[in-house]
Amino acid sequence: MFESTGRLTDLICGSEAANAIWSPRATVQAMLDVEAALARASAKAGVIPASAVDSIVAACNADNIDAAALMTGAAAGGNLAIPLVKQLTAVVKARDAEAAKYVHWGATSQDIIDTGVVLQLRAALDLLDADLRALGDSLADQAHKHRATPMIGRTWLQQALPITLGLKFAQWLDAITRHRARLTELRARALVLQFGGAAGTLASLRDKALPTARALADDLGLALPALPWHTERDRIAESASFLGMLTGTLGKIARDISLMMQTELGEVAEPAAAGKGGSSTMPHKRNPVGCAAVLTAATRAPNLVATIFAGMVQEHERALGGWQAEWEALPDLARLSAGALSNMLAIVPSMEVNVARLAANLDATNGLVLGEAVMLALGDAIGRLDAHKLVEGASKAAVASGQSLFDVLAADETVSAHLSQDRLQQLLDPANYVGQAQAFVDAAIALHRQNGTMEQ
Numbered sequence: 306m307f308e309s310t311g312r313l314t315d316l317i318c319g320s321e322a323a324n325a326i327w328s329p330r331a332t333v334q335a336m337l338d339v340e341a342a343l344a345r346a347s348a349k350a351g352v353i354p355a356s357a358v359d360s361i362v363a364a365c366n367a368d369n370i371d372a373a374a375l376m377t378g379a380a381a382g383g384n385l386a387i388p389l390v391k392q393l394t395a396v397v398k399a400r401d402a403e404a405a406k407y408v409h410w411g412a413t414s415q416d417i418i419d420t421g422v423v424l425q426l427r428a429a430l431d432l433l434d435a436d437l438r439a440l441g442d443s444l445a446d447q448a449h450k451h452r453a454t455p456m457i458g459r460t461w462l463q464q465a466l467p468i469t470l471g472l473k474f475a476q477w478l479d480a481i482t483r484h485r486a487r488l489t490e491l492r493a494r495a496l497v498l499q500f501g502g503a504a505g506t507l508a509s510l511r512d513k514a515l516p517t518a519r520a521l522a523d524d525l526g527l528a529l530p531a532l533p534w535h536t537e538r539d540r541i542a543e544s545a546s547f548l549g550m551l552t553g554t555l556g557k558i559a560r561d562i563s564l565m566m567q568t569e570l571g572e573v574a575e576p577a578a579a580g581k582g583g584s585s586t587m588p589h590k591r592n593p594v595g596c597a598a599v600l601t602a603a604t605r606a607p608n609l610v611a612t613i614f615a616g617m618v619q620e621h622e623r624a625l626g627g628w629q630a631e632w633e634a635l636p637d638l639a640r641l642s643a644g645a646l647s648n649m650l651a652i653v654p655s656m657e658v659n660v661a662r663l664a665a666n667l668d669a670t671n672g673l674v675l676g677e678a679v680m681l682a683l684g685d686a687i688g689r690l691d692a693h694k695l696v697e698g699a700s701k702a703a704v705a706s707g708q709s710l711f712d713v714l715a716a717d718e719t720v721s722a723h724l725s726q727d728r729l730q731q732l733l734d735p736a737n738y739v740g741q742a743q744a745f746v747d748a749a750i751a752l753h754r755q756n757g758t759m760e761q
Contacts, residue, residue, distance in 0.1 A: 315640075318598050318605075323643030326428045327636040330367050333375070335421035336389055337365035339525065343412055346520035350513045353407035360401035361393075361408055369396045384629070386414035411502060411510045411517065415535055415623065419499035422635065423527060426544060427496050429639045433551070434488055436646045441481045443654040445750045448474035452746045455735045456572065456663040457674065464674050467667060467735035470658065472742040473561065475749035480554045482752050484547075491547050495540045498522040501533025504622045536619035541631055548642040549610035555645040556603025559596035562652065566593045571662040576655035595648045602641040609638040667735050672710035673700050675733045679714060679724075682732055686723040695719060 315324050325331060344361040347353040370392055378388025390409045398405035409417070451470035458468035500518050501507060507514035522529035534540065565572040575595050612634040616627035667674075676696045683692035699713045699720075706713070711733050714720045720729070731737055 318602050319640045319644035320647040322432055323429065323640045323647070326425055326432065326643075327640055329372065331425065332421065332636075333370055333372075333385070333389065334367040335424045336386060336417050337367060337370075337393065338424060339417050339420045340390070340393060340409060341365035342521055342524040343409070343417075344407065346517050346524050347407070347410050349520045350510075350516040352510060352513045352517055353410050354403075357401070357404035357407045360397050360404035364393055364396040364400065369393075384414050384418060386417045390414075390417070411507065411514075412500065413503050415628070416500050416502070416533075418632075419535075420525065420527070422541075422631075423496055423499065424525065425636075426639070427492075427527075429643060430488060430492060430496075432643055433646060434485070436643070436650050437481060437485050437488065437551075440646065440650050440653060441478060441485065441753050441756075443650070444474050444478035444481060445753045447471075447653060447656065448478055448746050448750055451658065452743050453736070454658075454660060454663065455667055455739065457667045457669075457735075464666075464670060466674055466677065467739050469739050469742045469746070470663065471746045472739075475746040477554075477558045477561075478753055479749045480557075482749070482756060484551050484554060485756055487547050487550070491543060493528070495544050497528045497530040497534075497540065498525065499533060499535070501535055505533040505535050507533075535622060536624050536628070538613075538617045538619065538628070538631070541635065542613055542617055545610045545613040545635060545638055548638045549606045552603050552606040552638075552642045552645050555599050555642075555649050558649060559593075559599035559603070559645075562656070563593040563596040563600070566596070570666060571659055572666060573659065574657040575652050576657065595652045598648045599645040602645040606638060606641055609634045609641070613638070670710075671703060671708070672733045673703065675735065675738055676700050676710060678732045678738045679710075679720075679729070682728070683720065683723060687719065 311324060311328070341362045344353065344358045348355045348358045370389065375385065375388050375392065378391065379385045382388055394405050394408045397408055448471045451474060454470040455467050456470045456473070458465045498518065498521060500521055502509050502514075507518065510517055519529055562573060562575070564570070566574055574591065575593050577591070612630055616624075616630040616634075619625075619627045676699075680689070680692045680696040683695065686692075687695075695717070696714075699717060700710060702708070703710045703713045711729060714724075714729060715726055724732070
């Protein structure tokens with residue numbers, strides 16, 4: 306029996322679904338699926354006898370493979386396909402000696418490994434696509450719900466100007482919408498067959514080469530590329546780039562949420578659940594463990610992307626080291642990306658929002674963050690530079706005296722000459738100085754809807 310193995314931390318930064326796609330057993334089964342399809346395609350093209358197909362296909366089950374022997378053989382042979390084909394041939398031979406002659410006909414090890422990876426990548430992209438759609442819907446819901454909820458915007462980790470919480474959700478949504486477009490484009494370029502034989506010419510199949518390749522691609526549901534791509538790794542690199550960028554975006558979202566969860570801010574919180582986010586020593590703690598998992602993935606992903614990019618520099622028709630470096634890097638990257646997405650999807654729909662804390666933090670400077678609004682209104686009457694000087698002085702006075710900016714400005718004769726107290730109150734109301742925030746929210750939701758996810 307072929308048994309899957311994993312690490313004890315696989316579910317901290319991963320997901321069961323993604324781990325299953327890239328498990329050792331699934332990796333072997335993907336290669337066997339290619340071998341089975343190769344047998345069917347070869348028979349269809351008249352390369353091997355049709356009588357050999359059933360025995361070969363029946364043997365292409367990972368349960369027939371000795372995992373320990375496969376690992377040992379891979380170490381000696383330099384890749385998994387060599388010992389896999391040896392074991393597969395033995396299994397077929399035990400049932401049908403004549404059929405065993407036609408196992409792996411016309412293919413090379415890299416054809417089986419690369420195409421197997423493409424099959425796994427397709428499953429991984431399907432998983433990501435579904436979760437991206439769901440996350441986009443949840444972000445759009447939150448953006449709409451909090452479209453006009455005021456909060457403080459922060460630059461350089463300091464309070465800047467008012468925004469809305471809906472705008473923050475909308476910014477995250479906009480990035481996810483672009484990633485969904487990238488995923489669609491990636492599928493067309495990356496989900497293609499690898500079938501070139503020993504040196505990328507399919508010479509062993511003679512005049513049956515192209516019919517066999519077409520039949521193999523059709524059987525696997527993959528596109529047939531113009532030619533084999535053994536040492537042209539841009540498809541794999543593009544896949545890694547997409548996964549890395551997606552993980553980076555999810556990391557940005559997690560960073561924002563975890564900062565807003567800090568005790569001193571308390572603006573949002575991950576959904577509560579039994580046993581989630583606690584401390585082994587401090588019973589009061591509610592840690593952002595989901596965000597931590599996403600940030601862990603975002604920390605690890607860039608080096609994995611770099612590994613795959615470094616491996617693009619390959620020698621002649623078959624690579625020495627660069628291709629092999631992909632074998633662990635791409636699955637790890639795919640697992641991390643899917644896990645980060647799964648964690649974020651568990652956070653966003655049920656995120657707790659503390660509107661009172663948003664309002665309190667927005668008022669933490671006693672109105673200083675609205676100084677620009679007053680300056681611009683006064684500038685219409687006394688000029689921008691003089692207005693800037695006046696409001697700047699009032700701000701310093703407010704800080705020194707502990708008064709609100711309103712109290713200081715209301716007592717200023719120049720301000721009173723041009724702005725009534727009601728007008729001053731309006732200018733110092735954060736809800737009146739969020740600019741195009743709500744329009745930007747609407748634009749992000751509209752783009753999301755154009756991609757056909759949310760109901761109109």
